[in-house]
Amino acid sequence: MEWETVIGLEVHVQLNTATKIFSGASTAFGAEPNTQACAIDLAMPGTLPVVNAEAYRKAVMFGLAIDAGIAKRSVFDRKNYFYPDLPKGYQTTQLDIPIVGPGHIDLQLGEGKTKRVRIHHAHLEEDAGKSLHEDFHGMSGIDLNRAGTPLIEVVSEPDMNNSVEAVAFAKQLHSIVTSIGICDGKMAQGSMRFDVNISVRPKGQEELGTRTETKNLNSFKFMEEAIALEVERQIDILEDGGSIAQETRLYNSDAKTSKSMRSKEEANDYRYFPCPDLLPVEIDDDFIEAVRKQLPELPAERQARFVDTYKLSEYDASLLSASADLAHFFEAAASSDAKLAANWVMGEVSARLNADDKAIAESPVTGDMLGDMIARLKDNTISSKQAKQVFEGMWKGEGNADAVIEKRGLKQVSDTGALEGMVDAVLAANAAMVEDYKNTDESKRKKKLGGFMGQIMKASKGQANPQMINQILMKKLNELV
Amino acid sequence: MAVDRSEIEKLAVLARIEMTDEAAEQVASSISDVLKLVDQLQAADTDGVAPMAHPMDAVQRLRLDEVSESDQREKFQAIAPATENGLYLVPKVID
Amino acid sequence: MHNKTIAELIQGLRNKEFTSRELTQHYLDRIERLDSNYNSFITVTKDSALAQADAADQRLAAGEAPDLCGIPIAHKDIFCTDGVRTSCGSKMLENFVPPYNATVVENYLAQGAVMLGKTNMDEFAMGSSNETSYFGAVKNPWNTDCVPGGSSGGSAACVAAQLAPAATATDTGGSIRQPAALCGLTGLKPTYGRVSRWGMIAFASSLDQAGPMTRTAEDAAIMLNAMASFDSKDSTCIEHDVPDYTAELNNSLDGLTIGVPAEYFGEGLNPAIATAVNAAIETYKKLGATIKEITLPHTDLSVPAYYVIAPAECSANLSRFDGVRYGHRCEDPKDLNDLYCRSRAEGFGDEVKRRILVGAYALSSGYYDAYYSKAQKVRRLIKQDFVDAFDPAKAGVDIILGPTTPDPAFAFGAKSADPVAMYLEDIYTIATNLAGLPAMSLPCGLIESENGELPVGLQLIGNYFDEARLLNVAHQFQQVTDFHQHTPPGIA
Structure with missing residues (x-):
């Protein structure tokens, strides 16, 4: 039955x-x-x-x-x-x-x-x-x-x-x-x-x-x-x-x-x-009306506003609006990029809170701190990979994003001249790879880029701006072909 | 209305009062007399009359949410039959 | 000194005829010497009384002391007194020493009044003869083979025997007025909510009200001045100005309309009491009052309604006495249930148990509507009777007058075996508790009875918060009569 x-x-x-x-x-x-x-x-x-x-x-x-x-x-x-x-x-x-x-x-x-x-x-x-x-x-x-x-x-x-x-x-x-x-x-x-x-x-x-x-x-x-x-x-x-x-x-x-x-x-x-x-x-x-006036935003209202204002999915919005503390945290972090902030809050932040058995209100990284870090990601000061290290530093109490970046020397190199020099040096040192690239069919050349990228990032100790390196590398290689 | 011994025993359980059979029998008889007196109420015409719980038509005053009491455990427990480590002791509570 | 009224004692202290210490010592001596005849005190607080008297003497010497400064009084053992055993007449609280004062007690302390001790009472104020006290019955000073009335029998007896010039008391169904009547005193039950119930051990919360027992209406006014207050700790205390209750005592009764309810003179009223009350009516006519016959048609339902409502409330109010935090606890309870059932069976007397069980019955599922709810509806009808009587558009009376009790003091054991006969003792007093109205009893005669010459009580019922007028009407009667000056045999 x-x-x-x-x-x-x-x-x-x-x-x-x-x-x-x-x-x-x-x-x-x-x-x-x-x-x-x-x-x-x-x-x-x-x-x-x-x-x-x-x-x-x-x-x-x-x-x-x-x-x-x-x-x-x-x-x-x-x-x-x-x-x-x-x-x-x-x-x-x-x-x-x-x-x-x-x-x-x-x-x-x-x-x-x-x-x-x-x-x-x-x-x-x-x-x-x-x-x-x-x-x-x-x-x-x-x-x-x-x-x-x-x-x-x-x-x-x-x-x-x-x-x-x-x-x-x-x-x-x-x-x-x-x-x-x-x-x-x-x-x-x-x-x-x-x-x-x-x-x-x-x-x-x-x-x-x-x-x-x-x-x-x-x-x-x-x-x-x-x-x-x-x-x-x-x-x-x-x-x-x-x-x-x-x-x-x-x-x-x-x-x-x-x-x-x-x-x-x-x-x-x-x-x-x-x-x-x-x-x-x-x-x-x-x-009753006086109490109604004091009534803060309700979760359902907040969820609708998150969808509307931050263009979040219904699902993300419902998770982030579930508690007032979480919602406040998210809104503080969302100042420069709401979508990125949402991903960070639901990803890294909640994982760390779970691991340390902490409530959102007890998080050593505040919403504002996270927002500042996301701003550094957006302005290319740090890469996504570096951001994880910056977050780690902030969690451990090393200060705000700028302080951690400074202290840990995590600044991303985005200077075109310096990056071109790095690319040139790697190309010069790897003639065989360049030759191989030239001989590869055009449609499959993209796959070969990874090898160069790895060498360049290694040479820059991970601080090179990957997007810019990618562009410069493509340009230089195409000139050689 | 008359009540019998078994009803008195049920009430005694509700009211947590130990009662011997003999006492229950006696109490049943005296409470039946009281209920006979009280049964005069049934004759009253109370159609459309609202029950009245308080003599005055007053409403509740509300108190400000401010802590006004301090710890007086020692004073309060000085008159308690059995305490230990600040707790009142009772025979084992079984949930 | 002990035959003086409070009004006279206040003057005596101010004229330095005696000090508070001398006065207090005098009463303490009388209590020690005479109270074994009456058993009116459960606890005498000799040392603290003398200390309070000394403090009062200093205050008096400094001038500007409140009226009651240095005046010895007794408190009914239902009012919690910080550091002084408060038993409520029960084995349950035989050793209970509260860590706080009732507001009533605080109010008198603030005035500088001296507490002589705590007076005997029916257990948890449940009784009309004082025979239910765990500490033994109180004896009526007019005839020590007779009851003093109850539940405030100790307060009544100690004032009647002049062991204290006044005492506090409480009235749930007549517990001030009935013993006042039986002991030849003036007793006032104020409007419900006039006096704070904080620290007054509850019997039936919607009916209980504290008031004074004195020898004169003037003394009652002086006592009420101190006793009445607004107290934010009691949700049912009414925020209402406290006037000077002595201010209107001397007003003329010209133009006063007194209502006399036919229902209060029916079958069951002792004819000698009827005669005394009728004589009082004649006195009032001479004082300028108009007498108007009125009807309070639901009077006969007041005792039945009361014996549902009061037990229902008490059945819950007395659940806190469980042997856990204070009070009597049985020896070696074998389990939790045993702790409750034996502690309560041992701690409570028969009448208290009876009322708890009646209350549990009236509230239990299947009976609530027929008993509790019905009684609450009848309660409204009873109140409406009074509202109509005082309504200028209807009967329009100022005061209602009748007997306080159907009988004078009765012999020990005469009614204790028959609870219903005992309950009917309060047939004229209960309705005012149900309605919340102020009422008082004052002596209006001495009658010959099978128990010798005994006092009779005249009951006056006022409109809500009209205590000043009640006291005025009582005082004017006492200006032209001397019943309140009669003292029990052997008391001079």
Whole structure:
């Protein structure tokens, strides 16, 4: 039987505010345990929440970025359950009236294919703390620094049909939230976490199959793996005549396995009700319009502009516009030749970043530096081959392009007189090769040029301008024929 | 509405309160009395009435995003039942 | 000294009749000598009280001291006090020492008031008799075989027994007014949002409101002046100017319209209380007020609505007591669930457990609409009754008057076995909490009962933020009556 996969995503996006959603404690990552958990975050008796304006503004920004309706009046609810990382015994979230209503995100799937994924809604809520499982005499340790960090939970419709689409969605969402500056996008630190709802059904069947939810995936790669694994697991069960249990699953990225989290499922009755410690938040059109004005260029808009302004292909433009940092880097480098800059950014720069495990913002070669180097390529100061050495020098901190060129003596010789002298010397020293050239049929003489070029470049220690040498050599040889 | 012991036991699990069978039986009876009182609500005509969660028609004030809290871990953990290395200790959490 | 009102003590300190230290020592001595009869304090803060008194004396000597500087008061043990155990009447918080002050506590500290200690209360403010306190029941100074009312029974008893000139308290369904009535005191529950809830351990967040318990309306006004403030730390605190609540005390009641709701005089009201309240109505007529019969048709639904909403909110508010970060933790939990279930079973008393379970029930899937949502709708109807009563285009009254309680103080054990009978104690007080209105209770008589001579409370309900008028109406009554000057037997 042919099966169709149906995927919906719930994504937790940490908002990069300075303070928690309901307290004035810092949200900075990596502090000593519980040093950023204040009395409110610890749910000390008598403490009360007050909503962070910036968290609210950033949620509205997200809504505008995905073309969604913004609720002018939204309400916080309590979701009741006990867990040691949840100090109040309830999570403050939005159930009935979330801040962001239905919207959509458009995916570029390559080769001009696109897909629109609908967003059901996005709501504001607080993050939980962390349980550390290393052993404290058979106990777990609880760190509540993360408790109360503002999140938006973005809930998609089940509009994706394979892991490629799901990953493209995740990447596009990452691109949007980092471009508009509401999330730092650091997946390894948990700034974005994905819950994937997966079901399969016989192709052509209207009714959805029973779905499972694989929780807390924090990399695109794990997400892809987890989806493949879960789809296979479900199809195996169904083909053996079994049925899928609606459950929450946890993916183990080391073992490449998943398991059911039944412990969390038992008696799941969250008893939501409006939080009596918080009042409804009301905003007006002026607020929304003010946020809209502050909205930076969105990835889709930027991509269109890159195609238009820099004459890049759709594909190159989509890669380079994926994150605000990358786009800024590219635009700085593109001052003299956009196409060359695009090739360098997607080639050498990204290879070096990958090798050194660095983000674009941490690159030792800035976009401006790369742009200057490309300018030296364009004005023939250096050859493409030399450019690689210049880049290497810049990466190692030897200075900007001009400094590296100077220091490493990489200037290309483009002086006609000097080059003619070099050509003459090589021709004189290689009479046999010249003779051979003369005797070669005209149509095949081009092949013989390489030998001369090699000798000349060697003689110039690689600094001769190859295009000019080529011209001079052709001219001189033709005179001899 | 009356509740029986098994319903009380379910609620006790939700509310994380240990309860003996005997206590559950007793609680079921007293809570049934309370629910009988509360059931008078059903007679009220509330068609077209919106639920009211707050007595005042006020709206939420928003707070500036400025750090106002400093580290007081030592003070807070001085009153904690069990801590180690700055962490609160609980019996092993199994995901 | 202890038979003086706060207004008199303020004058005494300024006239150097006594120092704050002498005054404080006097009350501390009384507490030490007499409180074993009443059990009104859970914690007495003798040393810090004397230190605060000395500081107040210096401030007074320097002049320009705020009204309450040097005046000893007691705080209900629901207000967090930095460095002083705050138990909320529960085993759960038997050893809880908060590292911060409630805003109410801060406000009195800023005035230079002296804290004598923390008063006993029903556990987590859930009760109408003070019998649910982990620290033992409080006894009514009028008859120590009787309850003082609740949940602020300790605050009421200590003021009635003149162990403190005033105390702070909280009122979620009548917890200031009912004990004030049963102990012969003046108690004020302000408009919801008038006083900050920061640091006040929550029972039902949308109903809880702090207020003073005093011997006179004038003292209540002085106490409220310090207590009321706008607090940005409480989202539900209303940004509203705090007037001088003593400024209008002496206004004439000429032209005042008092509404008397028929529903507050129905079946279930003790006839002797009805008589006392009717007498008060006559007094008001003499003071120039017009009496208007009004109707609050949804009154009988207030107790049912309250016993859904308050338990629902408390079921979530009390989830934080889990034995992890503070409070009671069971011995040797075998796993996480055991830690939660046993810590909470051991830490909470029966009434608290009952309300948590009722709340969980009302919010659980399948029952939310029939209970929680329905109660919230009825809550709006109840509020609308009051809005109509105060609306000049409708009934147009200025104040609503009625009894505070259906009965005077009752004997220990008389209602503790029957939660519903206990809940009905608050039948006249609960509606104002649901509506968020200010209300007060003041003594309007002494009646003979099976438990001897006991005080009766008169309840006045005002419009939103109309505390000044409420206090004015109460004060004028106290100018022409002496019920507030009666003291329990043996207290002089």
